[in-house]
Amino acid sequence: MGSELFIGLMSGTSLDGVDALLARFPAGDTGMHVLGHLHRPFCPSLREELLALNSPGDNELHRAALAGNAVARDYADLVSQLLELCGVKAGEVAALGAHGQTVRHRPGEFDGCGYSIQLLNGALLAEQSGIAVVCDLRSRDVAAGGQGAPLVPAFHRAQFAQPGRDIAVVNIGGISNISLLSGAGGTLGFDCGPGNCLMDAWAKQHLGHEFDAGGAWAAEGQVLPGLLEQMLGEPFFGLTPPRSTGRDLFNRAWLDRCLDAGMQAVDVQASLLELSVQAIVQSLGHHDPQTRELLVCGGGALNTQLMRRLQACLPGIQVMPTDARGLPVMQVEAAAFAWLAMRHLRRLPGNLAGATGALGPRLLGALYPA
Structure with missing residues (x-):
């Protein structure tokens, strides 16, 4: 052996x-x-x-x-x-x-x-x-x-699936990807959209840091409804899975095309965080509204404000880090x-x-x- x-x-x-x-x-x-x-x-x-x-x-x-x-x-x-x-x-x-x-x-x-x-x-x-x-x-x-x-849904099923219980696993890295693990045995997985990549780039420019620790800066801002609506209007979000994406699409040039003069940097950061949240919320709502447990992993799970917003937008779902299921x-x-x-x-x-x-x-x- x-x-x-x-x-x-x-x-x-x-x-x-x-x-x-x-x-x-x-x-x-x-x-x-x-x-x-x-x-x-x-x-x-x-x-x-x-x-x-x-x-x-x-x-x-x-x-x-x-x-x-x-x-x-x-x-x-x-x-x-x-x-x-x-x-x-x-x-x-x-x-x-x-x-x-x-x-x-x-x-x-x-x-x-x-x-x-x-x-x-x-x-x-x-x-x-x-x-x-x-x-x-x-x-x-x-x-x-x-x-x-994404390649991780097969592993997510092996590690986290439970018979008779719909569970979602979302990895929030630079890009967010989600695995929908049906309690009946089926699995659907796809990229939701930007996770940390745009927030990190904006924080690097305006704070001089590689990321917005804990989402503290984003929490100080106000979401700009017009900006959020424009960003969510990106055709990628309307694609039917299977779908995947990366920095080829969601990069600073893409963000710059969405921005208007006079926007406060902290409000842009708050809006980018909300974009990451809504990309996940919409993915769940469209493809597995029966899910009652969302396991979060990746660097985004350490963003306190992002996790807080996910739970607020998904009141019927228990949002928790994968640590709760045995894997940090x-x-x-x-x-x-x-x-x-x-x-x-x-x-x-x-x-x-x-x-x-x-x-x-x-x-x-x-x-x-x-």
């Missing part, structure tokens, strides 16, 4: 850094036991370069290749620290599932297939970590006609990519066609042996 230990590595749209998680998945896919977790921010220069590569620029191929190498080195260094923390040797780990850093996400566009690009040198990560690497986890789903996102909010996505690595090595599909729109279940990822 092979090792039951797997590592998940996740760096999301928010660009806040890398999460690494070591977990045991007993044979038979009967559960998950977390052994350790670490988070480390990107160094400012790499974060700025990754952010810049979300938009067209000079010498992109060269810069993207070097950024992919840098991401691999960051991942490998954090894996080494995680193994030391847990007292585990690299040779004891079956594989690590590595997301890479998304810089473009355009599934189904241009030629009927499109693409989703995550920067990561998987071969370099395998060399430096001494562990088999499963990466490029979105491409096969895109090739099968899917969005390649900042561990869920890394755990999902450990789970996807496990599924790959055990030759099991990792996607849900009902979430991504793919033609059917697919084995996800490319393998770089140790």
